[in-house]
Amino acid sequence: MKRLFTYRLCLIGFKRKGFDRVYSYTLGESAGASAEQVRKDFSIFKITGNKRGGYKIDELLSAIEDIIKHQEDQYMIIVGMGNIGRALVQYKRFKLRKMIIVASFDVDPSKQSKRWNIPVLPMEMLEDIIKKFHVKIAILAVTEISAQDVANRLFDLGIKGLLNFAPIILKTPDDVVVNNINLCDELESVIYYTQKVLE
Amino acid sequence: MKRLFTYRLCLIGFKRKGFDRVYSYTLGESAGASAEQVRKDFSIFKITGNKRGGYKIDELLSAIEDIIKHQEDQYMIIVGMGNIGRALVQYKRFKLRKMIIVASFDVDPSKQSKRWNIPVLPMEMLEDIIKKFHVKIAILAVTEISAQDVANRLFDLGIKGLLNFAPIILKTPDDVVVNNINLCDELESVIYYTQKVLE
DNA sequence: TCATGTTTGTGATATCATTCACATATAAAA
DNA sequence: TTTTATATGTGAATGATATCACAAACATGA
Incomplete structure (x- = not known):
């Protein structure tokens, strides 16, 4: 696959x-x-x-x-507007693949501006947006401290697929798919294999 | 592993x-x-x-x-200061793991400011920096159009490990390690398996 | 101190993934 | 049209990974 x-x-x-x-x-x-x-x-x-x-x-x-295949547009949300969240919000390639980020969320009110092409909303609006757009997929880019709490909330609200950038293995219901991307680990793995190749 | x-x-x-x-x-x-x-x-x-x-x-x-293990600090560079490059430059977690980004590079002079904690340099300075810090690992975050060219240049300058964010499979020498991260594919894979779980 | 229940460590076994080998189809050249 | 060299498609063989099953070790409580 x-x-x-x-x-x-x-x-x-x-x-x-x-x-x-x-x-x-x-x-x-x-x-x-x-x-x-x-x-x-x-x-x-x-x-x-x-x-x-x-x-x-x-x-x-x-x-x-x-x-x-997913011929139809897939509506998605991003939670956490840190470095990674901001990069993903602006990432143009998603649109070409029919992956539409309808909104992003952050606890920090100072980040809730409309500087980006996509609104940054307070966490209280999660439910509204998820219900409104029937969002099933979310990107999690919050700190590892709050990741599990936020994830639980997303699962409660019906999120079934998660791309998780927080460096933590989440506890998840059986009917939820999680894909973890840990940037440090990916880099570390490059370092590891590079050292190996160089004997 | x-x-x-x-x-x-x-x-x-x-x-x-x-x-x-x-x-x-x-x-x-x-x-x-x-x-x-x-x-x-x-x-x-x-x-x-x-x-x-x-x-x-x-x-x-x-x-x-x-x-x-890599007890010593690992010096690294980032090439490409687009959305992803900028996010990674600011990503704090690398430092905790002894992965030090010494400089970043971009062809676009308008990006070569010192707004970030790490200098953004023109491509001409690649060689200087790589030699000076004995850099062996690089992060590639340029467009897929220029990715292969930039990669070749990096390999010529002695880069042996690459974390590649460009959506392209690079042609690489045998003694070079490449780890590809394709954000669209990662998301698409979440969508795929989510649809499967939901029957 | 001894008995006991729990957890490790690891051969043996089963499952899954890759490579091999070759019959079969066919585009292209004669 | 016929020949031929070249790719595919796929069972069989091999190799890699994961699971099973169980003996050995040892914390814990009586």
């Missing part, structure tokens, strides 16, 4: 370079997987190519889109 | 809550792994607990630190 996203990325790259076909070998090379891996992955999802001719990039891309 | 970071996170959490011991079951529960998994992981790294008494959190933590 993770690889599907990588393939898509590579395919977009190939398309930009003017190709209209790829071979499992080419794609694998660029995505960091073996050719067989690529073909197996596709066969699992019943994506089929052309013997001898490889895969047509456009067909492949739309097949992948179908699997990852 | 990935789990080691998760364990550390959980252990810090337990410590904050006042515990001084954990059991494989407790830790696994909180880290999203089975108890056996936790013990196996530890046994691989020769981390040993106390039968019946579990593991002492402090000992465990320092054992994990030893494995992930």
Whole structure:
């Protein structure tokens, strides 16, 4: 599944370079997987190519889109307007992927201005917005101190998917999906493997 | 390896809550792994607990630190002062983990002010800084258009580890470690699994 | 001090993921 | 049209990870 996203990325790259076909070998090379891996992955999802001719990039891309599909706009909120929250609010790429941030929230009233393209609201308005836009997905970018409390509140209000930037493993109900991004750990992992490569 | 970071996170959490011991079951529960998994992981790294008494959190933590170890400060640079670059420059947590961002870079002269605690320099100064601080690790937060070019330049200047936020799979020399973070994909993956959980 | 219940540490086993190997299809060239 | 070289698609083999099952250790309470 993770690889599907990588393939898509590579395919977009190939398309930009003017190709209209790829071979499992080419794609694998660029995505960091073996050719067989690529073909197996596709066969699992019943994506089929052309013997001898490889895969047509456009067909492949739309097949992948179908699997990852959410054709409709996905409304989302961001909670926590610190460094990361602010960066994400302004991140333009979300819109291209039909991911719409309808509002952001922060406890700090001084952050509740409308300097950004998206309103920064007080926490009391969480319920209103979530109900109004039927928000199911939230981005959590608060401190680790308040992360669990805020998360609980979001779960109570019906949030079912969370992208969590707080450096803490949240306790979550079974029917909620959480994806943790810990920037320090990601960097630390780079450092670790770099040191290993350098013997 | 990935789990080691998760364990550390959980252990810090337990410590904050006042515990001084954990059991494989407790830790696994909180880290999203089975108890056996936790013990196996530890046994691989020769981390040993106390039968019946579990593991002492402090000992465990320092054992994990030893494995992930980089006791010395790690000097790093950030290239690209867009939304993400700016957020990372201000991200305070890096310092706590001995990861020091010595400078950031951007092609856009208008961004080369000293508003931040860290200087924003023109690309021409890359070599100077990398040489001066013996920088081996870089964070890439430029657009996908220029990402490959900038990356190549960094590799030429001796960068061996890269945390890449550009939505592109980079071509890299064998002795370079790259860790990709694609925010859209991370969010999309949340959406995907959330839809799945909701049947 | 001893018995007891609990938790670790780890081979054996099972599950999952990747690679191999090759039959099959087919685009392109002759 | 026929040949041929090249890719796919997929079972079988291998390798990697996770779970099971249980003996050994030892805190704790009687």
